[in-house]
Amino acid sequence: YVFVILKTGKTKIEDAEKRKELQAGHMKTISQLAEAGKLVLAGPFVQGENLRGIYIFDVKTIEEARELVK
Numbered sequence: 001y002v003f004v005i006l007k008t009g010k011t012k013i014e015d016a017e018k019r020k021e022l023q024a025g026h027m028k029t030i031s032q033l034a035e036a037g038k039l040v041l042a043g044p045f046v047q048g049e050n051l052r053g054i055y056i057f058d059v060k061t062i063e064e065a066r067e068l069v070k
Contacts, residue, residue, distance in 0.1 A: 008052055
């Protein structure tokens with residue numbers, strides 16, 4: 001397993017519709033990874049400041065996990 005901590009990026013998106021679109025894509029990707037058996041767990045951090053959430057991947061290498069989060 002590979003444990004991934006998701007952090008807030010440098011890009012600030014002010015447009016609410018664009019944020020909504022990106023969030024929908026994020027959730028679609030999570031579903032696809034889970035259905036493929038690659039994602040064991042995903043969830044947000046409620047009060048993590050710049051720490052946004054976690055993924056736990058069922059992969060053999062850190063490099064494989066990096067490719068999945070690109």
